[in-house]
Amino acid sequence: MRPTLPLRLSGLLIVLVALGLAGCGRKSDADANAAPSGAASAPGKAASAPPPQMVGVVKVVQADVPVSLEASGTVTALQSVDLRAQTTSTVAQVLVKDGQDVKQGQLLFRFDDRADRASLEKARAQLARDRAAQADLERQFKRAQELVAQNFVSRSALDTAQANLEAGQALVRSDEAAVQAAQVTTSYNELRAPISGRVGIVSVFPGSLVQANATALPLVNIAQLDPISIAFTVPESQLGHLLAATRGGALEAEALPVSGAARGAAPVKGRVTVVDNLVDSTTGTIKVKAEFDNKAHTMWPGQYVRVRVTLRTLKDATVVPQAAIIMRGTTERSVYVVAPDNTAKLVTVQVRQTLGEQAVVDGLEAGQQVVVDGKQNLRPGTPLRLQAAVVRAAGAPASSAAAASAAASGNAP
Structure with missing residues (x-):
């Protein structure tokens, strides 16, 4: 028996309702599944951008840099004399x-010069006696000359008188020398x-x-304490530079006390006076002496000091802290520079000279900021957060080094 039209319509309506409910269920499931993945995508996007690294930076500076060598030295007197007696006395x-x-x-x-003075008086008396005898011999010689001229005596008598006179003159000269010797001996008593x-x-x-x-x-x-000298040795590898500098004129030197109350005081200025004429083959060093004014007696013979000799000056040199330089391989050197977008940029440099904790380099420009602290965690392109680094120059007090670093860092936050 065929179903009626109303029954078929109601069956179709039931099917459509079931399909609609199933579609809603699938959409709800899809929405439920999509919600966690969408929520997780936001953190994933944030993790793709690394946070800025905190680093300490200083500015590259350009200045005239003296090239110096330092050595340990000993203060020595220019002249030193041990006084001893030249006579036996009290x-x-x-x-x-x-x-x-x-x-x-x-x-x-x-x-006590009483004995020597007595000897001097004796020598003077002997001289006076022999001078009187000489005067008598001179008179005898003159009379002999007159008698010979009148043919009253023979020529031999004149010769005898002359010989006696010459002997008397020699005796007087001997007495004069004896008086001088006695005077010298007496002078030893002072x-x-x-x-x-x-x-x-x-x-x-x-x-x-x-x-x-x-x-x-x-x-x-x-x-002698003023002026005073300092003797020190330098490696023979520095001999060529040292001689070249001395040929250019007076070579300046500085004395730096290393102990006692004088430590930290201003260096004493002087000049190199002599470079020894031979190299010590056992140690490979050569001796050098420098002379210093010492009116205030700040240096004492035997004192141990450091000597700094300025060999030459590098004009308009580019200077960075040695702590900023990264060694790559055996010869390559580089530094991290702050790029305009505050990211790390690796720049290769050539080191010309090292001076204490500073270095003269090629490959950078004055005003650039180089990373000193925190460079070990950097890669090219790493975002940076900047702060001033404290870099202490060689021989500078910590307080002045901090001020210098702050000034060098400029407007670094």
């Missing part, structure tokens, strides 16, 4: 005190300063016995 007076400054020719010691300088510790007192003995303990030492 000390009568000590006219100098420990540590006193003396002038050349100043009287320092007097010895000991004067042969140079100007500072006296050390006096080792004798009034009444002490002194002897003319080269091995005896010196009475005192005198050392």
